[in-house]
Amino acid sequence: MESFRKAYGALKDSTTVGLAKVNSEFKDLDIAIVKATNHVECPPKERHVRKIFSATSVARPRADVAYCIHALSRRLAKTRNWIVAMKTLIVIHRALREGDPTFREELLNYSHRGHIFQISNFKDDSSPLAWDCSAWVRTYALFLEERLECFRTLKYDIESERLTKSVPGISKVHSRTRLLNAEELLAQLPALQQLLYRLVGCQPEGAACHNYLVQYALALFFDMAKYDAVKALNIYKRAGQQAEHLAEFYGFCRTLDLARTFQFPILRQPPPSFLETMEEYIREAPQTWFHVKEETG
Structure with missing residues (x-):
């Protein structure tokens, strides 16, 4: 078939x-x-x-x-x-x-x-x-x-x-x-x-996880060396910590009388699955991502 x-x-x-x-x-x-x-x-x-x-x-x-x-x-x-x-x-x-x-x-x-x-x-x-x-x-x-x-x-x-x-x-x-x-x-x-x-x-x-064509398409998302991916992950982790501290700061500001006239933005964190995906990528990725050779014919 x-x-x-x-x-x-x-x-x-x-x-x-x-x-x-x-x-x-x-x-x-x-x-x-x-x-x-x-x-x-x-x-x-x-x-x-x-x-x-x-x-x-x-x-x-x-x-x-x-x-x-x-x-x-x-x-x-x-x-x-x-x-x-x-x-x-x-x-x-x-x-x-x-x-x-x-x-x-x-x-x-x-x-x-x-x-x-x-x-x-x-x-x-x-x-x-x-x-x-x-x-x-x-x-x-x-x-x-x-x-x-x-x-x-x-x-x-x-x-x-x-x-x-x-x-x-x-x-x-x-x-x-x-x-x-x-x-x-x-x-x-x-x-x-x-x-x-x-x-x-x-x-x-x-x-689909093990299909080569899917992996080729995914390479367009994570087209970076392992070293760069590590740096990117650290940036996201630090951004998450900063967002938590900023949320705490906003919470404090809301207790002030002057702040009653202000509207504070709602902070949303990247989902935990994103960090998990990046960490898994770093564990398994080579030093540089694979390159596809064109088939003959």
Whole structure:
């Protein structure tokens, strides 16, 4: 049965490529999308992803970029195969991280007309693995949608747009949130917390935990060396302690007569599962995260 599914998937891919060659005005782009998101259980091949990046660059007309997003959305909406769905999300995620900002801008415009990641009913029940991976696909889509909403609030992308502060002989990369004033920080933190909530929810379960394609997608979340991950964990722990002390300080201020006219913000801590996930990652991660070699063919 599994062999039949693979053969059927390959036939569907070749048929779709053939139709694109005959009917599509964006032949090369359509073929690259189908090949990058085919039914083969391996990460999207780099040469196809690069063609998609090229088709959505600032040098191309905005209509071309919009068509690419429409084609990816259509691919995601029509498929009932978890491999195709996950690879489509990976391509979108990589385009947001590594592609030209025009892709993100057009994706924001497209999402105003309807959620591109609205696949809450997606299900591939062809096998126990497909069932577990389908659940993770839905979670992955929620994270990417939240990532887009976070950009609407922050007006910058926390992954692809970092500020570099140069010091003689040292280059430090840090988040823009370090430069915000109190008012801006309070406006942006809820969006960041919600994105963190979606990130924590991306912990796979069941057979999906050991699937290589899921692990490849997760590498886009934790793309950092073990040493950097340790530093990040210590920062989160310290932030949690500071939040507790700040809550105590607010509690004291509320007892003062003058404070009766003020409204203090509600402080929410990252869920314990996030710290547990980070600690588990640090225990098991190599000194640097794995890199995927492109398959031949």
